[in-house]
Amino acid sequence: MGLIERLLGLVFGGGRNVVAETAEVFRVNAEAEAARNHDLRSSALQQFGQEFRIVRRSWFDRFMDALNRVPRPAMALGTLGLFVAAMVDPVWFAARMAGIALVPEPLWWLLGAIVSFYFGARHQAKGQEFRNQLAATMAAVPQVVQTVREVESLRHVTPEPVGQDDAQEDIPDAQFSDNPALADWSAKTKS
Incomplete structure (x- = not known):
């Protein structure tokens, strides 16, 4: 057990990953490359935005x-x-x-x-x-x-008119079970 522990400690010990470091010599780290590409695109967009900002003219x-x-x-x-x-x-x-x-x-x-x-x-x-x-x-x-997209998502939505009495009937009493004041109010308005 001690030999395997030392061998694993040698390969993965000290906060390092020798296998990953060796593999990165032959193949680019995809996560690091994505971060570099993101930084490159962000700085290019920022420069582009500053170059073409709208200036108020006198x-x-x-x-x-x-x-x-x-x-x-x-x-x-x-x-x-x-x-x-x-x-x-x-x-x-x-x-x-x-x-x-x-x-x-x-x-x-x-x-x-x-x-x-x-x-x-x-x-x-x-x-x-x-x-x-x-x-x-x-x-x-x-x-x-x-x-x-938000407007298109509303294309097939047709709201139905709700009257004052209909609105109170649509709310089930189970919603008011944890609040005694609302349960009391609901019982008074339905009677």
Whole structure:
């Protein structure tokens, strides 16, 4: 008995498990790997949440955003206005187009670069804002799914109307047996 005890103490003694430690050299500990994966996913979600948190914007930010919305509609409506002006007053239109023909070519290149950068930056900013809104929506999905399941579970439930007298009759007297005051009240209301 002493020999077996010493042998088991050698293998499993001192709070160690030599068999498990040896097996972990050849195969990953599944429980430890699951814990590492959980920590990795949790920290990734936390970082993702901080990156895409919704920030309250000041009145100045909202004003600048509104001001940034003006150039595209102005250019589109201005171009349509030029077509209308050409039909309404061709002489006035010809004078304006002659003035535009005098603009030097480097100025046209500068205007093209400014417009390109403006629309490129605006496209990027709106794309990031869209991703922020998408992340906020995706974060709310589990709660919405749970709410839908709760509502769907009520689909076939039809409550029956209960009157005052019916409610008192439905309660069996056995429920009041451990409370003398309720048993007395139940007996008085039924008589």
